[in-house]
Amino acid sequence: MVLSLAGCTTSKPTTSTGTTTPADAANATAAAAAPSSKGVGINPADINPSVSPCDDFFQFSGGNWLKSNPIPAYASSWGPRNLLGDRTQAMLRQILEEAAANTSATKGSNLQKVGDFYASGMDSAALDKAGLTYLQPELKRIAAIKDLKSLHASLARQMALSTGAFFRAGVGPDRKNSTVYAVNLYQGGLGMPNRDYYLKDDVRSTAIRTAYTTYMTNTFRLMGDSEAAAKQKAEAVLALEKKLAQASRTPVELRDPQANYNKMTVADFQRQYPHVGLPVLLAAHGLGAAKEVIVGQPTFFQELSAVMNATPLADSKAYLTWQLVSSVPSALPKAYSDEAFRFQQVQSGTKQQPVRWKRMLAATDATLGEAFGQLYVDKAFPPAAKQKALEMVANIRASMAEHIQTNTWMSDATKAEALKKLNALRVKIGYPDVWKDYSALTVSRESYLQNVLAARQWNYAQNVKKYGGPIDRNEWGMTPPTINAYYSPPMNEIVFPAGYLQPPFFDPNADDAVNYGAIGGVMGHEMTHGFDDQGRQYDSQGNLRDWWTPADAAEFTKRAAVVGRQYDAFSPLDSVHVNGKLTMGENLADFAGLTIVYGALEKQLQKQYGDKPRPVIDGFTPEQRFFLSWAQLRRQNIRPEALRQQILTDPHSPGQYRTIGPLMNMPQFYEAFGCKDGQKMVRTESDRAKIW
Template sequence: MISTSLARRLSLAVLGLSSLSATVAAAQATTSQKGVGITIANIDPSVKPCEDFFHYASGNWLKSNPIPAAESRWGSFNELADHNNATLRAILNDAAKNAPKAAKGSNAQKVGDFYASAMDSAAIEAAGLKYLQPHLNRIAAIKDLGEMQRFLADPKAHTGSVWYGMGVGQDDKISTQYAVQFGQGGLSLPDRDYYLKDDARSKAIRTAYDTYLVNTFKMLGDNEATAKANAATVQRIETRLAKASKARVDLRDPYANYNKMTLAEADAAYPNLALPLTLKEEGLGAAKEVIIGQPDFLKEVSAMLKDEPIADQKQYLRFHLVTSVVPALPKAFGDESFKFSQVLSGAKKQQPRWKRMLGSTDRALGEAFGQLYVDKAFSPAAKARAKQMIENLRTAYGERIKATDWMSAATKTEALKKLNAFTVKIGYPDKWKDYSALTIGRESYLNNILAAREWASKDEISHFGKPIDRNEWGMTPPTVNAYYNPPMNEIVFPAGILQPPFYDPKADDAVNYGGIGAVIGHEMTHGFDDQGRQYNSEGNLKDWWTKEDADKFNAKAAIVGKQYDAFAPLDSVHVNGKLTMGENLADLGGLTIAYQAFEKTPQAKAQAKIDGFTPEQRFFLAYAQIWRTNARPEYLRQQVQVDPHSPAQFRTNGPLMNMPEFYKAFGCQDGNKMMRASADRSKIW
């Protein structure tokens, strides 16, 4: 899951809306009729639903939809993204064609020229390193620690992600204020363990990474021996950073990662980071306090800046600068980057340039581009229907909280207060970002990337000292995703995901509640998962639970953790129940709440069959079919190591194995694989 500051935690899910359709109204008068929204042909009847519901619901689809060569996985998210991309590509082609005639400085001009420069591969090839060289020269000119500190403090240094992360975001304990935050970073590989583990796959990845490093340095002009030496230097520096980094499970503890201190205290603790200079150059000179996410990591970086030879540090910066702008460099750089990424993802070929540059435009000019998208692809009526369904789910959640038999009255009161305080954002921002200070042209794609990067940094830093901007979004409108943001206590659903198969206005309520309803419930449950529950109704990191209730919650969550630890997508590759805890709890809670809300609909009460399935069966089939996914082994290995989300088959089967409602719908019996013994089930909400 995607964020503009270190404080923001965004979480992947699906979402949608629902209303009683004419299809359902007609179905009430008959035993069974043909429905919309569930693809019956996807079902594999050779698999028993109570043995493996993932393969029962989508088995035929899995067999007939091999992973495209340019993808590492393929599922409903990808299908919807491809559908959206067709619309987005048409918008961008028109924008690029019409940009010369558009008003200079308008969003249409900027979006069109950015995409046109990105797609002009001939110009990029002809330019070579022309536009990159001034930035490489700046790095080469650094002579000592003082000059290195001044360079790193310069917001125009454009080195990519080096040493650590810095940003401005909400203060987790004072959610009405922005704070300056620092945290670990600086690695090129997806996780610290890739540098530290000695299993065969980790070694193979490091070997491939070394090849990538060597070839990149050679393309920059180094001879073979120098390139190999510089590659070894980067690996050594990043390995040292990895050893100082916290593991992903440890990063899930919001209290342990909140360490506020005065700027003077931070400067004394990390003297070689030159934090006062950095804040001054970034326009944050008024900051008197900072929040340090991982103090031991920052301490090690401070030591490294003094210990590591300046010549070695320069090679580290040089590589990170280059790899942060690969798409804007000659094709050979992109080819080398893709060769290495293949080892991680298993993809057989590179995505077409238009698709990669579409993503680049979305990242650089997300809301300018997004405005053009929603004008074409998202109606006010869809937004209104989504709002109604969300309120239905909120009502059902409140009923579940009140009915819990393990939570005290005092904690229930606070939980309901938090639930009722959820802010809901649907489709697109009410107020769009202002890109007037960003200059985009057609001369250089690389310069456009750096200009957009600089603008985004200034935009984030400009928040400091001002009231919290509650109109801000962490995802762009075309995004096929959703999130919950704890300090804002908000649930957010971009326009991109409010489409089939997640939401279908022609489908019956069972389909929409099993699809988008479960996603809405998922995001709501993030407010009450093992991390989100630690924030109160105002978005502050503050304990509102009695000790007894917290202990009971943790015991129930531990059952879920144990369940997922046992899941293995590949031989000897197990899901990490602690890393995926929040998402697993959100899946279970979201589906439970969506089911309760669905049971109130006329369709559920009428009990008419559609396509031969009861309303409850259609609900669970809809849920399972949104998670249909084929994934490469390389992708799955990386997912279980770095992703807080479980693989798709366990996001399907895992929650259902805890739900008596599912057992009843499909007549599951003791001994069926999908049916857990009562003592092994988890029921929280």
């Protein structure tokens, strides 16, 4: 995820499906005692042996698991990450409920804030009783808008409340000068996931728009409008958002970092887009000293300026009201969150709303994640786990360096820059070295909505006050319990929260083949994001700078295009194809990451066993266990509605193609399972992709 072959296998006897059997394995290693499995590993019961691994490795590796793990009513998809999520949630729930029960915690302490935030969110009776009482001050501010100038002032307030109105703005590293912070302006303002939801006219898109209009209409009615007035407001909001959608870049166009970097002076911005009110917005947030801004999509802001000037004030007020209310449904009476969920159902196919404690746990993590994340780390992430993870990253980095050095198509000049970037890569494991300071945030049990809005304002203030200061390289973009990881191009860093470094993704007691195939695959994925089609455009210091020779860049693009065509051909549903351009970066990171991690594992096995027979566990060699571990963690059942939404909006390919896509290009996989030409998992040599 972005915020962006060395070694020979040993020969093995195989069955007709290309799988080593327990009996064969015992014969092959008769001279050595068969080791017992330690830690979390491969569960043979999950495998569907009726499918050949060389025809469909997704079904072979986890077919029985897929059959026995249907999607719960409250979920839109289901996989191992959800199971780990359930275990993590149980631990976090205990932490939160203990904090909520402690009404004598020191005022102003993290424990008090975490406990009060969660307790106020769980008090649904108080939410129903309060109605819109605590939202009224914000609604009155919007209602008081009387001209364009006061619209700008209201928008400044909405930005501080992170409602998402009109566009996105914030402070982050200047991508062409990563030693300083810049003000970044980006397209936004849509209530649905992206522009396609407004512009496509197929049956499903039309149904979602109808459901969105119903959601808005019903919400305005809950706020006291008549049916006619509510419908009129909903139609006005949809019309305004459609104009913004038409001016928005596509998800694929947003993947071009050069095209989405347009620095200009504040004076130039004001001349070109006078009705956005940028000087007012900057001054309201203490950014009046900024002389330049980085504009992501100039055409969008051109249209936005025209929309803000031409839209009747009544419609703009309806839009701001909608953006505000729809950003806080769980902090309002139950009827509001029920309406939000009904719309979500149409998009994702989810049958049942998650129980309240799960929603409040997620909200507390998003708001105060580092405050109670410290308690989670103490329970779930011992120092030995961190040390093992660091050792794995070091081995994978060494494998990546070797792949760069032995690359046959890259010039020495580009190799030198690539190695410089790899060596400069920063690695963060588990939790921050410096924890967030929440002392300026006030939280009480009076009102959950007040807490939510106060936390948003605090968070926005924390962001904008970075401007003019040194780059904070201790900051994390995810909380410790998060089951995910990321690579940041401007920071040139990979980050792995403690939540991800848990079984079955990672277990210090598991055999190396399983750990390298699971979390190792993720480590390689994030590391090689620095060299995917987006990440490669940033240098060792995180600057958006072209350090490739023209010939090398052309060759990379040509090789990456092969991957794009392969994924374009994958079709999980009738008439629905994976978008190879949208998913390019994630696909490249999967493929390159798995390749370099395999090399790292082979070196680790060679160091451990030398020329001795390598252990066979549960009937599988280390190489086979490596690929099974990769596949079993990407198995996923997903509802058709959610799958369609993923393909439209998500830069990650569906789980089945993340499983098989890289393997279909890897001779190492063919050898591990005895695959032959003509089998479905084997691409001809001319059709294979090879980058690193």
